[in-house]
Amino acid sequence: MPISFYNTLTRKKEKFIPISADKVTIYSCGPTVYNSPHIGNLRAFVFVDILVRYLRYRGYNVVNVMNLTDVEDKSIKASIEAKTPITQFTQKYIDLFFSDIKEMGCIPSTYYPRATDNIPEMIEIIKALTENKHTYVADGSVYFKISSFKDYGKLANLDIKTLKKNADGRLSLDEYEKEDAKDFVVWKAHSESDGEVFWESPFGKGRPGWHIECSAMSTKYLGQPIDIHTGGVDLIFPHHTNEIAQSEGATKKKFVNYWLHSEHLKVDGKKMSKSLGNFYTLNDIKKLGFSPLALRYFFVSNNYRVQINYTNDVMVSSTNSIKKLNDFVFFLKNIKSSTGDDANCIIEESREKFIQAMDDDLNSPIAFSSIFDLISKTYKINLSKESASNILDYLREINSILGIIDFSSEEGDIDLEIEQLIEKRDMARKAKDFKTADNIRDELLKRNIELIDSPQGTIFRRNK
Ligand code: AMP
Ligand code: ZN
Numbered sequence: 001m002p003i004s005f006y007n008t009l010t011r012k013k014e015k016f017i018p019i020s021a022d023k024v025t026i027y028s029c030g031p032t033v034y035n036s037p038h039i040g041n042l043r044a045f046v047f048v049d050i051l052v053r054y055l056r057y058r059g060y061n062v063v064n065v066m067n068l069t070d071v072e073d074k075s076i077k078a079s080i081e082a083k084t085p086i087t088q089f090t091q092k093y094i095d096l097f098f099s100d101i102k103e104m105g106c107i108p109s110t111y112y113p114r115a116t117d118n119i120p121e122m123i124e125i126i127k128a129l130t131e132n133k134h135t136y137v138a139d140g141s142v143y144f145k146i147s148s149f150k151d152y153g154k155l156a157n158l159d160i161k162t163l164k165k166n167a168d169g170r171l172s173l174d175e176y177e178k179e180d181a182k183d184f185v186v187w188k189a190h191s192e193s194d195g196e197v198f199w200e201s202p203f204g205k206g207r208p209g210w211h212i213e214c215s216a217m218s219t220k221y222l223g224q225p226i227d228i229h230t231g232g233v234d235l236i237f238p239h240h241t242n243e244i245a246q247s248e249g250a251t252k253k254k255f256v257n258y259w260l261h262s263e264h265l266k267v268d269g270k271k272m273s274k275s276l277g278n279f280y281t282l283n284d285i286k287k288l289g290f291s292p293l294a295l296r297y298f299f300v301s302n303n304y305r306v307q308i309n310y311t312n313d314v315m316v317s318s319t320n321s322i323k324k325l326n327d328f329v330f331f332l333k334n335i336k337s338s339t340g341d342d343a344n345c346i347i348e349e350s351r352e353k354f355i356q357a358m359d360d361d362l363n364s365p366i367a368f369s370s371i372f373d374l375i376s377k378t379y380k381i382n383l384s385k386e387s388a389s390n391i392l393d394y395l396r397e398i399n400s401i402l403g404i405i406d407f408s409s410e411e412g413d414i415d416l417e418i419e420q421l422i423e424k425r426d427m428a429r430k431a432k433d434f435k436t437a438d439n440i441r442d443e444l445l446k447r448n449i450e451l452i453d454s455p456q457g458t459i460f461r462r463n464k
Contacts, residue, residue, distance in 0.1 A: 003058060003359045005228070006305060008236060008259040009155055013361055016258065018227045024055050026064040027218040027256075029231040029239065030112070033068055033093035034075035037100050038279035039295060039310065040265040040272035044232045046299045047262040049106040051230065053401045054358050065221045066109040068094055070116050071197060072210040073174045080195045087116065100282045103292040105403040113217045115208070119199045121216040122208045126186050126201075128250035140189030142203050143170045146181065149245045153181065155259060156237035174210035178237050185209040186246065211242035215255075219247060229256040233263055234271070262304045269309065280310065294318040297404050301368050305361070322404060327452055327461070328375050329395065330409040332388040334459050340384030347394045350374040354398055371398065379454060409461065418449060422458050425451070 003016040018024045028048045031037055037045075048066065055062050069075075070090040079089035094114075126142055129135045134148045146152045153159075158181060170183035190198040190205040198205050208216075218226055224247060231240060240259065247255040264271045272279045285295055290312075297318040302308045350370045357366035378391060392407075399405045421440050428436040441451050448463045 001356060001359050003055075004361055005258050005260055006361050007257075008261050009256075011157070014258070018060065019225060019257070022059070022061055024060045024062045024228065025222040025226045026052060026055075026062060026228045026230065027214070027222055027226050028064065028066045028109070028229070029214060029235055030066040030068050031093070031097045032072060032074060033070050033090040033097060034078045035093060035274055036281045036283075037093075037097050038272055038274060038281055039285060040232075040279065042100060042104055042282065042295065043265045043299050043308075044230075044262050045101050045106055046104055046296055047304045048109075048230055049101075049104075049403070050300060050304075050362060050364065050401065051228070051260070052109075053107065053403070054362060057401050058359075062110075063222065064109045065111045065113065065218065067214060067217045068097070068112055068114045069210065069213060070094065070114045071207060072115075072213075076194055076197050076207075079197075080193075086197050100292075103282060105293060105296050107403075111221050113221060115213040115217070118213070118216050118220060119201075119208065121220050122212045123187075123201050123203075125212060125216050125219075125246060125250045126203065129186065129246060132249055132252070134245075134249040135186065136183075137203070138170060140204055141172060141185050141206065142187040143183040144186050144242065144245060144249070145183050146245065149249050151248075152245050153237075153241055155244055156241045158237070158241070172209075176238060181238070184211065184238065184242055186212045211239055212246055214239070215243050215246040215250070218243075218255075219251075224251055225254045226256045228258045228260055230260045230262065233261045236261055263307045265299075265310055266307055267310045272310065285315070288312065288315070290315045290319060291322075293404055294322055297322050300364050300402060300404065303363060303365055322406075324375070325371070325395075325404065326406045326409065328378075329392065329405060329407055330461050331452070331454055331459060332378075332383075332392050332395075333409060335383045335385050335388035337382075337384050340387060341381040343378065343381070343383065343387035343391050346374055346377045346381075347390060351394065351398075358401070367398075371395075418444065418460060422451065422460065426458060 004013045005016050006012070007014045031041055048064070052062050052064050071086060075086060075090055079086040082089055126135065129144065130142070134144055135142050136145055156178060158178060170185070171180065172185040172188055186209045187201060187203045188206050188209060190207070194207060198207055218229070229240065244255050266272060267278050267280070270276065270278055282292055286292070294315055298314055301318070301321070350373060353370035354367045357363040357370065374391070395405055396407065421444060425437045425440040428440070444451060444460070450461045450463055452459050452461060
């Protein structure tokens with residue numbers, strides 16, 4: 001079965017056909033670095049990570065870019081308020097972003113360009129747009145004339161007729177709502193409120209609009225068209241809508257083949273956002289006692305196109321699910337028997353279901369269910385060391401996509417005293433002497449030894 005993705009542009013699931021047979025190019029809108037990333041942002045970044053890892057697993061050579069938006073309205077305002085030069089101000093949040101995505105188990109993108117390093121490329125696009133009669137100048141700023149671009153608003157499903165009625169006037173803000181669709185700014189003339197933030201250009205002293213930044217960085221690193229462009233659903237309008245108008249208006253070539261948008265993380269039923277102030281950072285989550293990988297599990301075990309709501313309860317259940325997976329690894333590592341059942345059928349069935357689910361627009365909840373099916377089937381058979389090791393290999397294979405399972409648990413080195421205590425506890429349990437059995441478990445726990453009751457008997461783990 002081929003891979004298919006839901007394409008926001010066509011509002012359909014489509015078979016994925018990359019431009020080149022073995023290479024896939026992906027551009028993802030990265031963080032706006034004016035304050036700490038919140039865990040909603042991290043959901044969008046983990047989605048990119050899973051997408052890239054899965055395409056690599058399926059044999060594609062992926063080149064991906066995630067930009068750092070280090071100059072736009074909010075970062076300028078915040079850096080002036082903090083009385084810190086903008087590059088110094090944003091650096092702190094760039095560092096935080098990198099440390100957060102690392103803790104979330106994301107593998108680095110191929111490139112992380114910064115907007116402020118790509119101003120000449122933005123100027124070139126604005127020049128091309130001007131040549132192609134898509135712009136005009138007003139009050140010293142350069143605006144994109146949306147009526148000059150035939151398909152303006154297609155990605156966001158904007159009604160062109162209503163648009164024409166309401167689209168008089170222009171906007172110099174970076175962010176605005178669909179109802180406010182108007183000519184948007186590509187180069188903003190310098191104003192006092194921008195302080196020291198400006199560049200010289202053929203259109204005068206000023207700075208780029210937010211949308212032109214991504215048009216420039218995507219084309220510079222990936223050419224045009226790009227296979228896949230990602231971002232959260234909030235970026236469909238105006239950001240991605242305007243990126244299309246600019247990139248296609250400048251080159252007259254298609255900009256992107258597949259637009260993939262990840263849904264929001266909500267909290268108390270509302271979108272988690274910096275402007276609403278209702279957000280958790282990764283640090284907040286860690287202070288609550290949850291691990292970044294539990295958060296990753298919560299994201300990946302849900303479909304990326306479904307809104308999800310953050311609660312502490314979902315974090316507890318994600319923590320438990322990861323523990324189930326890690327306990328299973330520990331169990332497999334401790335199988336010693338030289339004879340037993342073959343696990344190849346169980347592995348094959350699981351792999352087939354896993355790939356089928358992920359091929360279907362990265363349907364990760366179904367992919368996860370294939371792993372838990374494998375676990376319950378494995379616990380029911382008599383494993384040999386060889387089949388246990390085959391299952392471990394399979395888990396390593398799929399973990400190259402999921403990035404959740406911990407394989408570092410040691411093989412339980414057989415400590416005679418512990419073995420004897422386990423045997424004593426098993427006998428006590430058989431005799432329904434649960435008090436003695438519980439005492440032994442508690443005694444071992446004090447020594448950081450945890451007992452795990454598996455269908456194949458009791459095994460133990462040394463907790464760190
Ligand atoms: P920003 O730093 O605000 O530019 O956002 C970075 C990425 O996070 C973008 O792809 C946004 O669409 C995405 N994003 C913002 N808020 C949320 C949220 N609450 N849930 C999921 N993704 C979000
Ligand atoms: Zn962008």
